[in-house]
Amino acid sequence: MNLSLAIKHLHPTATPLHDFIVQDNGPEPVLRPGAETKGRVRYEIKPPDNGEEPVEGVHYRYGIDYNRLTEGEDYDLVERGPYIAVWKLDATQPTEAELQAAWEAYQKAEANKPPVLTELEQLQQENLLLKAQNNALSERADFIEDLIAEMATQVYS
Numbered sequence: 001m002n003l004s005l006a007i008k009h010l011h012p013t014a015t016p017l018h019d020f021i022v023q024d025n026g027p028e029p030v031l032r033p034g035a036e037t038k039g040r041v042r043y044e045i046k047p048p049d050n051g052e053e054p055v056e057g058v059h060y061r062y063g064i065d066y067n068r069l070t071e072g073e074d075y076d077l078v079e080r081g082p083y084i085a086v087w088k089l090d091a092t093q094p095t096e097a098e099l100q101a102a103w104e105a106y107q108k109a110e111a112n113k114p115p116v117l118t119e120l121e122q123l124q125q126e127n128l129l130l131k132a133q134n135n136a137l138s139e140r141a142d143f144i145e146d147l148i149a150e151m152a153t154q155v156y157s
Helices: 003-010 096-112 119-156
Strands: 020-023 027-031 040-044 060-064 075-079 083-087
Touching: 003 020, 003 083, 003 096
Parallel strands: none
Antiparallel strands: 020 083, 027 075, 040 060
């Protein structure tokens, strides 16, 4: 399912990247229980001043170093898929079922649309139309010419 197109089908006036943002981060690591302490690393942000007690988030923070962990034992890579990262519309954010229904409706609407012609195909169709019009005008002129000839023979006879 293409979330952006489904949302645009639900809210045609919505502007992507302004009113909503759909994001796909790809595979993301998910820690298994007990691996938090194994890969935990303390990162220094700024050293405390003399006599000042270090405060977490100001002077240091803790993070996970996945290079110290083993994939499959300590963490797994999980594909989350596309999701709505930002929603700024006044309408409530659609549920997964609403998005799926909108996607199916969008696909049906697209299937019923006539195919978009390239510039060359459009020119070819216009050329065929002009040839048909030219033939019709030529036949009409021949018919009028025959009528005039028949009227002239009756007038002069």
